[in-house]
Amino acid sequence: MSYYQRHIFFCLNQRDGGEAACEQHGATAAFDHCKRRVKALGLAGPGQVRVNKAGCLDRCAGGPVAVVYPEGTWYTYVDNSDLDEIIDSHLKDGQVVERLVLPPDVGR
């Protein structure tokens, strides 16, 4: 069994010069919301869920993006209700939120 049951990484990358980057779309606020909510729901910690910051994950065109392991499910999100759905459905219960899954051909 792995140390965490599920791990979500948020790209928080920021770029100068107008090139697409997740931080332009509120990635840090999303990360903070997710971290707070996972903790408030009692889901954080060993054997449960870990919420982590990441740099560029090289899928910037679909930003903001986050990826959940061990499933390797890539998400894009718009607002806190999208994040809540990912938390409640996937991080808590293992059910992928299909409507927020990043299409496989989205890259940088």
Ligand code: FES
């Ligand atoms: S800036 Fe977020 S994936 Fe590249």
